[in-house]
Amino acid sequence: MAKEIPYLHKTYHRSKTVAVFFLCFIVFIGLAGRLAYLMIFQSEYYTQKAKELHERERSIKAARGRIIDANGKILADNKTVCTISVIHSQITNPEEVIEVLCRELELSEEYVRKRVEKRSSIEKIRSNVDKSTGDVIRSYEMDGVKVDEDYKRYYPYDTLASKVLGFTGGDNQGIIGLEVIYEEYLQGQAGTILTVTDAKGVELAEEGEERVEPVSGQDLYISLDMNIQSYATQLALQTMETKEADSVSILVMNPQNGEVLAMVNVPEFNLNDPYTLPNGMDSAAFSEEKKQELLNAMWRNGCINDTYEPGSTFKIVTAAAGLESGMVKTTDTFSCPGFIMVEDRKIRCHKVGGHGAEDFVQGTMNSCNPVFITVGLRIGVERYYSYFRQFGLLEKTGIDLPGEAGTIMHKMENIGPVELATISFGQSFQITPIQLATTASSIVNGGRRITPHFAVKTAAADGSHMELFTYPVRENVVSAETSETMRYILEQVVADGSGRNGAVEGYRIGGKTATSQTLPRGSGRYIASFLGFAPADNPQVLAVAIINNPKGTYYGGQIAAPVIRQLFENILPYLEKIDYNVTGSTDGSLGKD
């Protein structure tokens, strides 16, 4: 028996040991299954996560595309600047790093210390540092300090066309102007350097680096002509000074295809220093909010962002509508006693004694309000409103600049005879200068509503990947006959009418003056303006000058027309040498004679 007992024991001992083994076996199988799940089905997820953990990404800025004028002059360029950053784990002497960076970058110690001591893989201290300063910092050869070169926007002509071109922010992104609208072409594609590092951020040389080269932005070729722009700027500045005006805008465009040759809004600002308030304003004296408001005002492009009552220049529209509808003929005669009664209102002509008997052409030459009120009333509200819409005045022009203001106009059902009368000579509603220029262009160019624009094409720096821009054109806004008549009448205005100060010897000029009182009436503030085009029989260039709140004489015919005359005297001979219609515009079929 003594022998049997251990044997019996061993039977269940054995089976139980086997049970333990199989229990372990099952658990092991389970763990192997778990392992297989992680390493097959979750593998992609964790591999990606691990890759993100192991790789440090440094971006390489792409060179922003340049902006190039009609003559090939570079208006917006790039210059090399440096970005200074620190890699926490590689810094061996933090105090030296803090001290040197504070001194060379003129930053507060607190600011630098916070970034140097932050436990992150890479911390940017400052970007857009001059290359010379970057070279100095590099010469200290401090561990953990990286000096990366990149590009900063640079505007060779400082203030030239500032409100058109716009400028870029710290990350080279467009902030206003063409820089914003053509961001996708200009910005290019940033490249990256991917390096594999250990947990401390030390790059592992044996793993090599993966480099994605940046793609430079496309160059933007615009219709703006730097020579015309700078001359117009000089004229505008001169006028602003002598007339003590608040601001002066000059707009020059090709009425045939909508290419803008110059757009001046003085005072301009320095594109290389866009955050400094105009002279005499201490930025420290204002709250952040107020400062931003002042900056926004400084950056504002009056030609497209602001609306005004156009006044008599709008008689071009009334005249075109009247002729087109057949409600007036050039030979129709009118009589001006110096005022006209509309319902119970007496609306005065600017000539107190009246113009007496005159035909329609003479009425336009005189800029006679009673004549245009009469024509407006003949057309009637509904028809006038439909012409207003047909000429495109109710829509934005679609110019390639941000923030274009819309037209502020009565609703049709609210227009009575008095409102219609005031609209007829350009009051009681507001449009932008670019809207006026565009509408006038389509009336004198044969009736094609063009889209004003700057951009002609984009292309890579080496000329490849060229892309031409096309802009919508709406035909038959007015008939060819009406257009021809309008050119004739407006030529008479300059030749022997209220616009005679706009005449240029040896050239046929058409145009129209305007003097509008700003709201509220009786404030003594006026806007003097003149719209002119040449040659009068086949307009190739159309210019508008707007003088905002001049002191002393404020009549458009007296102060605005001479500005355009001077402009034309200089640019017409210049334009004859250049054929702009070759620059790649889409509807350049109507070439210069």
Added chain:
Amino acid sequence: MAQRNSTRRRQQKSESFMDYSLLFIVLFLLGFGMVMVFSTSSYEANLDFGDSTHYLKQQLFATILGLIVMIVVSNIPYHFWERFAALAYIVSAVLILLIIPFGHEAGGATRWLYIGPISLQVAEVAKVGMILFLASLICIMGKRIRTRKGFWTVLLVPAPIAVMIWQITNNLSSAIIIMGIAVLMLFVSCPDYKRFILLGLATVAGAAVVVFAVVQMAQSQADSVNFRGARILAWLDPEAYASGKGFQTLQALYAIGSGGVLGKGLGMSMQKRGFLPEAQNDMIFSIICEELGLFGGIAVIVMFLLLIWRLMIIANNAPDLFGALLVVGVMGHIAIQVILNIAVVTNTIPNTGISLPFISYGGSSVMFLLIEIGLVLSVAKGIRLKDL
């Protein structure tokens, strides 16, 4: 008496028997472990000590010492140790208590005693001590083990040691292993199944209640979840605790997951480069998976399965109950530790520090595991060849 006489006869007949299968499996695991310790530690060792073989040398020293001790132990008849069973229990308890005044701290836990140049992790001593003590105790208890009193005696006697290890050395995992060894030895020595199934179910239910309670607590008052509670939350969603309790687990998962089926190749791990701290320790299995892929990971599991299978064969052919229980204890120790380690590394259970037997870096662990293998080899020597 008769039993003892027959045992002695068997020993004499097969004096030269050596279980080479077991020995080779162990040697293979040791060699493989050494390669992996070097692979996982060389990068950090080079940065910290300027010597990429720093950890490898220490591990090599402990392994050689362990192999010598193993050979010595294997040549001593295992019944020699039976008389020291009670002493082993007392020595374990004393060593743990010595930690309070003399303990050496590392990594936030006080687990080591320094004896001259050698550091000793007392929990490893306690594990061997407990196997010896319980084997002896169960043999003395004989049939009484089948009673309820006997059942609870075997469960409660190791409890003080386990509680001391848990509380004094802050080492829950070793406490769990000691209790696990006790349960397995009791299971094998008892014919009953029902009690163990109930015990198992109770453990599972208890764990579920704890997890549920922690989750509820975390939802009601986020701040009050303590150290171990946070571990459970990190286990459920390691990515939500990526910078805290879930960090190590998440890094291990990155390593395992990025290994894929075939691995990145030996030595090519990225995670060992500082991302997974002390990769040569408890988390070494994740680096094995990263470098050697699913195949490498499964191969390691298969090797351990072979080892446990071999231990089962030896236990079932042991000349007597004492020998069988010694082997079952060792088998339980290794199996539990491997299972818990791989489960932790794959985030199957909450994170708790358990090393992978024979492979993880750690002198005490390898030394005492080899002593246990020495005991098993000694038991194996008593097996008559025809029994196999």
